[in-house]
Amino acid sequence: MSYANILVSTDLGEGAPDRIGLAADLAARFDASLTGAAARKVPTPNLVRDVCDAIAREGRLKAQVQAILEQARASFERGAGDGSRTDWRAGFADPVAHLVEQARAADLVVVSRWGPGDEDPGPLGVPPGPVVMEAGRPVLVVPPRTARLKASRIVVAWKDGPEARRAASAALPLMRAAAQVFVATVGSDAGHEGAEDVAKHLARHLARHGTHVTAHFLHTADDDGSEILRFALLQDADLIVLGAFGHSRLREWMFGGVTRDVLDRSPLCCLMCH
Numbered sequence: 001m002s003y004a005n006i007l008v009s010t011d012l013g014e015g016a017p018d019r020i021g022l023a024a025d026l027a028a029r030f031d032a033s034l035t036g037a038a039a040r041k042v043p044t045p046n047l048v049r050d051v052c053d054a055i056a057r058e059g060r061l062k063a064q065v066q067a068i069l070e071q072a073r074a075s076f077e078r079g080a081g082d083g084s085r086t087d088w089r090a091g092f093a094d095p096v097a098h099l100v101e102q103a104r105a106a107d108l109v110v111v112s113r114w115g116p117g118d119e120d121p122g123p124l125g126v127p128p129g130p131v132v133m134e135a136g137r138p139v140l141v142v143p144p145r146t147a148r149l150k151a152s153r154i155v156v157a158w159k160d161g162p163e164a165r166r167a168a169s170a171a172l173p174l175m176r177a178a179a180q181v182f183v184a185t186v187g188s189d190a191g192h193e194g195a196e197d198v199a200k201h202l203a204r205h206l207a208r209h210g211t212h213v214t215a216h217f218l219h220t221a222d223d224d225g226s227e228i229l230r231f232a233l234l235q236d237a238d239l240i241v242l243g244a245f246g247h248s249r250l251r252e253w254m255f256g257g258v259t260r261d262v263l264d265r266s267p268l269c270c271l272m273c274h
Helices: 016-029 051-080 095-105 128-134 162-170 172-176 195-208 224-234 257-265
Strands: 005-009 033-039 085-091 108-112 139-142 153-157 180-186 213-218 239-243 246-249 252-255 269-273
Touching (some): 005 016, 005 095, 016 051, 033 095, 051 085, 095 108, 095 128, 108 128, 128 257, 153 162, 153 224, 162 172, 162 239, 180 195, 195 213, 213 224, 224 239, 239 257, 257 269
Parallel strands (some): 005 108, 239 269
């Protein structure tokens, strides 16, 4: 497996150039195409006098949204540079729904972290949570002011289940080129009988793919998310790989503790799968 097409969410926030540059670097590394995506719904005209007035106002509103999308396209083209095969996918639609739709033709989706205190990327911005849960693709969540991902030291936050298995498989192209991969089991799983064997089994599987991998068992009284982040920083890692655990409730996504911690406050890039 490799990445043939990388999709990057594009907006007009201050963090967009770094995110686009990071995605472009990954595309060059894997000889992949780079696709930029942006969308915004056209507002519905209100307080119109008649049908003609409604049509005229709708036309003006559509032109305003088109101008914003063209700004995003220009930002994407600057960030992508001249060395990448690129495509641009814009739409008059909800930004999240549009990105999820475009993900059907992508191997990896790149979005920004959007936690408490992070910059609001504006009307084209896409929060990572719904994309992770709905896209059906691996999603790379990039923290602010991160312009490159070497992925030289990778932590796999392991909790055995389909989400974590998909994430580990999706990260294989990056793990094969990494200097070191750490499989880390934390919390109650670390003390569970057989958890050590499961983690070692995964490590052997990753080693068969040519990765340099070790297994680690983290016992903590703190929450699992904090321990994973602490371990990753101690190992000088620059990428965390994990399954995203959550479910939909009343049209909003409810996340498990580790997933929420990572989405909100990880200082490192995180590759996630649901």
